Amino acid sequence: MPDFTCVLDKDKIKKQISRTAEIISTDYRGRELVLVGVLKGAFLFLADLARELTLERVKIDFLQASSYGADTVSSENIVLKKDIDIDIRGKDVIVVEDIVDTGLTLSYLIAHLKTFGPSSIKVCAMIDKKERRKAAIHVDYVCCSVEKGFLVGYGLDYAEDFRNLPQIYHMKL
Numbered sequence: 001m002p003d004f005t006c007v008l009d010k011d012k013i014k015k016q017i018s019r020t021a022e023i024i025s026t027d028y029r030g031r032e033l034v035l036v037g038v039l040k041g042a043f044l045f046l047a048d049l050a051r052e053l054t055l056e057r058v059k060i061d062f063l064q065a066s067s068y069g070a071d072t073v074s075s076e077n078i079v080l081k082k083d084i085d086i087d088i089r090g091k092d093v094i095v096v097e098d099i100v101d102t103g104l105t106l107s108y109l110i111a112h113l114k115t116f117g118p119s120s121i122k123v124c125a126m127i128d129k130k131e132r133r134k135a136a137i138h139v140d141y142v143c144c145s146v147e148k149g150f151l152v153g154y155g156l157d158y159a160e161d162f163r164n165l166p167q168i169y170h171m172k173l
């Protein structure tokens, strides 16, 4: 078992998600919102965030993008493995990510989603980690900022393991 140190416990995760959901609910009050989750990492975060929103009309879709594989550094080659199903033309979209690290995944995905003609695209991330940022990405809604390190748990994997952990850990490499 690798060496893990907890950086975000269950209470902190819950509290930060509630706070973020409240802000999003205020910002999108009276509007129809499409949440686009980025698989696989965002599956738990999107599920928890969506349930805290107090908006009447929320649509949910997913796409899947991969660039890390079994490594702890980005291959910088973003592969789109699944595209969205919902027509987002003229819609307000929030892309939901587990983590923004280099920013390369989001930079690719935002350019891709813009080709469908949404009326707005914003970004919501469970974790904003700027240490390795390579693409200038503005994260509109950040639940938690973590300075550095490779993280696992709450959707985040190392070689597909540890996504199911209910808390977020720093993994010693």
Ligand SMILES: O=P(O)(O)OC[C@H]1O[C@H](OP(=O)(O)OP(=O)(O)O)[C@H](O)[C@@H]1O
Residues within 6 Å of the ligand: 038, 039, 040, 041, 042, 065, 066, 067, 068, 069, 074, 097, 098, 099, 100, 101, 102, 103, 104, 105, 106, 157
């Ligand atoms: O900002 P970046 O450096 O691009 O990193 C962020 C992306 O990397 C991870 O995906 P990954 O490629 O590991 O796929 P996964 O979600 O299936 O684990 C993570 O879930 C984000 O989508």
Ligand code: HPA
Residues within 6 Å of the ligand: 068, 099, 101, 102, 149, 150, 151, 152, 156, 157, 158
């Ligand atoms: O710190 C991380 N952990 C897991 N997956 C990731 N993808 C980008 N950064 C990370």
Ligand SMILES: [Mg+2]
Residues within 6 Å of the ligand: 041, 068, 069, 156, 157, 158
């Ligand atoms: Mg991964």
